[in-house]
Amino acid sequence: MxxxxxxxxxxxxxxxxxxxxxxxxxxxxxxxxxxxxxxxxxxxxxxxxxxxxxxxxxxxxxxxxxxxxxxxxxxxxxxxxxxxxxxxxxxxxxxxxxxxxxxxxxxxxxxxxxxxxxxxxxxxxxxxxxIKRIVVDGDTREVRENSNLWLMYNLMKKLGVKEVKLKC
Amino acid sequence: MxxxxxxxxxxxxxxxxxxxxxxxxxxxxxxxxxxxxxxxxxxxxxxxxxxxxxxxxxxxxxxxxxxxxxxxxxxxxxxxxxxxxxxxxxxxxxxxxxxxxxxxxxxxxxxxxxxxxxxxxxxxxxxxxxIKRIVVDGDTREVRENSNLWLMYNLMKKLGVKEVKLKC
Missing domain, CATH: 3.40.50.300 (P-loop containing nucleotide triphosphate hydrolases)
Structure with missing residues (x-):
């Protein structure tokens, strides 16, 4: 945050x-x-x-x-x-x-x-x-790599959730 | 999209x-x-x-x-x-x-x-x-419920990923 x-x-x-x-x-x-x-x-x-x-x-x-x-x-x-x-x-x-x-x-x-x-x-x-990290499809990524990852990390923190999946 | x-x-x-x-x-x-x-x-x-x-x-x-x-x-x-x-x-x-x-x-x-x-x-x-849906910590939610869910859904589509987890 x-x-x-x-x-x-x-x-x-x-x-x-x-x-x-x-x-x-x-x-x-x-x-x-x-x-x-x-x-x-x-x-x-x-x-x-x-x-x-x-x-x-x-x-x-x-x-x-x-x-x-x-x-x-x-x-x-x-x-x-x-x-x-x-x-x-x-x-x-x-x-x-x-x-x-x-x-x-x-x-x-x-x-x-x-x-x-x-x-x-x-x-x-x-x-x-x-340094903040996020696991994307099993790969650990640094949030700072790009603003989309950063936004995803912030959204999950804001919503208070640990895992998000797309509905198949 | x-x-x-x-x-x-x-x-x-x-x-x-x-x-x-x-x-x-x-x-x-x-x-x-x-x-x-x-x-x-x-x-x-x-x-x-x-x-x-x-x-x-x-x-x-x-x-x-x-x-x-x-x-x-x-x-x-x-x-x-x-x-x-x-x-x-x-x-x-x-x-x-x-x-x-x-x-x-x-x-x-x-x-x-x-x-x-x-x-x-x-x-x-x-x-x-x-209607678009996303699974948040196991719960299926409608994306339209709030703009944060919508943003999350769009980010995952944009990044081309199926699952995102926070690093513990």
């Missing part, structure tokens, strides 16, 4: 800079570690009238939008915290959910704390890196 | 309207059927300088953004067509990938064809609705 760290604090105290700094530090020390970021804001994700909005309103269960920057945006009407256990990463950094008690919470009060706080969190993330 | 339909055609011929109309028709006839939509455009998904962009640039493997409209945008640098087999839906409608041969392709040449074309595609989608 993911290690979860929440970065809380008032506006303009340096929350985004802490996350950026943690990502840079972890990447420098161990580039194998994968990190997901979840950010909440008041900004509207899918404005009324856009094609993606029209598809959602017409009843699409999920809309994927692929743009000129080669980035895919998967649009869903679900809380991102519902995906905490499914993300194929070693750790999740959360910003903007100040009211909620999720993971280990760090409160930043001024930009002067960015350097120190990001060092503390990045050290903790390095401890989250573990 | 998903049934895949591609709606191709020049600009302003009615591609988006076809998709919207298909979604409405299918919802009216069988509200259990789930449909995903994939749209490609030149519009930039995650503009330079935004917090989510900063996180991706700093090395985040996936960024989830939750906005004031209760919509989550999952941002990843992968082609959405890589997710075709993983979407927990019965069918996928694709717009904007005119150059690529994916699924059953329908070409629209004028807005007058919207009604007829959307009727044809929605009938085909209704045939895609099937």
């Amino acid at each position: 993911n290690c979860i760290f929440q970065i809380a604090g008032l506006k303009d105290t340096g929350k985004t800079s802490v996350i950026e700094s943690v990502l840079n530090k972890v990447k420098r020390n161990n580039e194998k570690i994968k990190i997901a970021v979840i950010k909440k804001s008041h900004h509207v994700v899918d404005p009324e009238g856009k094609d993606t909005w029209r598809f959602r309103k017409a009843g699409a269960h999920v809309v994927l939008f692929y743009g000129g920057d080669n980035v895919t945006s998967i649009l869903i009407e679900e809380n991102p915290l519902d995906f905490l256990d499914l993300l194929p990463s070693d750790a999740v950094l959360i910003e903007g959910f100040n009211q909620e008690e999720i993971g280990e919470k760090f409160i930043i009060t001024s930009p002067e704390e960015v350097e120190n706080l990001s060092s503390v969190i990045s050290s903790k993330i390095e401890e989250c890196y573990t | 998903n049934c895949i339909f591609q709606i191709a055609g020049l600009k302003d011929t009615g591609k988006t309207s076809v998709i919207e109309s298909v979604l409405n028709k299918v919802k009216r006839n069988n509200e259990k059927i789930k449909i995903a939509v994939i749209k490609k455009s030149h519009h930039v998904v995650d503009p330079e300088g935004k917090d989510t962009w900063r996180f991706r640039k700093a090395g985040a493997h996936v960024v989830l953004f939750y906005g004031g409209d209760n919509v989550t945008s999952i941002l990843i640098e992968e082609n959405p067509l890589d997710f075709l087999d993983l979407l927990p839906s019965d069918a996928v409608l694709i717009e904007g990938f005119n150059q690529e041969e994916i699924g059953e392709k329908f070409i629209i040449t004028s807005p007058e064809e919207v009604e007829n074309l959307s009727s044809v595609i929605s009938s085909k989608i209704e045939e895609c609705y099937t």
Whole structure:
């Protein structure tokens, strides 16, 4: 499962800079570690009238939008915290959910704390890196080999099951 | 696996309207059927300088953004067509990938064809609705019960495996 760290604090105290700094530090020390970021804001994700909005309103269960920057945006009407256990990463950094008690919470009060706080969190993330294995048709595989195996492992943990078979 | 339909055609011929109309028709006839939509455009998904962009640039493997409209945008640098087999839906409608041969392709040449074309595609989608089952710790479950089971089923089909166990 993911290690979860929440970065809380008032506006303009340096929350985004802490996350950026943690990502840079972890990447420098161990580039194998994968990190997901979840950010909440008041900004509207899918404005009324856009094609993606029209598809959602017409009843699409999920809309994927692929743009000129080669980035895919998967649009869903679900809380991102519902995906905490499914993300194929070693750790999740959360910003903007100040009211909620999720993971280990760090409160930043001024930009002067960015350097120190990001060092503390990045050290903790390095401890989250573990090897996970799964047995696929009798073969033991490392979960990190590909994101599908990782997702399968996380799903089984989330559902609390030990064995899954396809119905013949 | 998903049934895949591609709606191709020049600009302003009615591609988006076809998709919207298909979604409405299918919802009216069988509200259990789930449909995903994939749209490609030149519009930039995650503009330079935004917090989510900063996180991706700093090395985040996936960024989830939750906005004031209760919509989550999952941002990843992968082609959405890589997710075709993983979407927990019965069918996928694709717009904007005119150059690529994916699924059953329908070409629209004028807005007058919207009604007829959307009727044809929605009938085909209704045939895609099937019951899929999976055996979880010895219990047979319907995949449609929840999206995690659906994802598990799709992952096993995608990986081409019959049985997965957690390593004790």
